[in-house]
Amino acid sequence: MPEAKENLAEEVIDPRDLVAYQPGSIVSRMLVYTKAGTITVFAFDADEGLSEHTAPYDAVLQVLDGEALVTIADKEYPMKTGDLIIMPAKIPHAVHAVTRFKMMLTMIHA
Numbered sequence: 001m002p003e004a005k006e007n008l009a010e011e012v013i014d015p016r017d018l019v020a021y022q023p024g025s026i027v028s029r030m031l032v033y034t035k036a037g038t039i040t041v042f043a044f045d046a047d048e049g050l051s052e053h054t055a056p057y058d059a060v061l062q063v064l065d066g067e068a069l070v071t072i073a074d075k076e077y078p079m080k081t082g083d084l085i086i087m088p089a090k091i092p093h094a095v096h097a098v099t100r101f102k103m104m105l106t107m108i109h110a
Contacts, residue, residue, distance in 0.1 A: 016064045019043040021100050026050070038107045044068070044097035052094040058108045059087045066101025070094070 008031055018041045019027045026048050032039040037057070041064070052071065061070060062084040070077045071094045072087055078098075079085065087093045095103070 015041045015104050016102055019102060021045055021102075024048070035109060037109045038105075040105045040107075041102065042105065043102045044095075044100065046097050046100050049096035050094060052092050054090050054092050055087070055107065056089055057110070058089050060106040060108070061085050061087060061095070062104045062106075064102040064104055067098040068101045068103065069096045069098055071096075 015031075018031070019029050021027070021043050022045065024045055026045070027043045028040050030038060030040045044066075061079075063079045063081055065081055067081075068079045070079055070085055070087070072085075073091050073093075077085055
């Protein structure tokens with residue numbers, strides 16, 4: 001299990017400030033990595049994405065900024081700032097940035 005480089009416990013943070021947009025890239029920063037789960041913040045440049053894949057655990061995706069298209073089991077879900085969606089374990093899903101967008105992904109290891 002990777003060690004966190006810094007401890008953000010008991011800090012008031014705006015997760016949007018933890019990752020910066022980079023042209024043509026996806027940037028991520030893991031905030032929590034425990035046996036119970038992970039929390040990671042991502043910044044996607046427009047038209048970048050994560051191709052279809054599955055995960056062994058449920059995941060909660062919350063859009064922090066911008067717009068994205070989330071696909072779960074071939075069904076598309078347009079998402080915008082403030083929206084949240086639960087992606088069930090073992091179900092194929094993908095993420096595509098419609099505009100530059102930031103998201104927080106919480107994986108629940110249970």
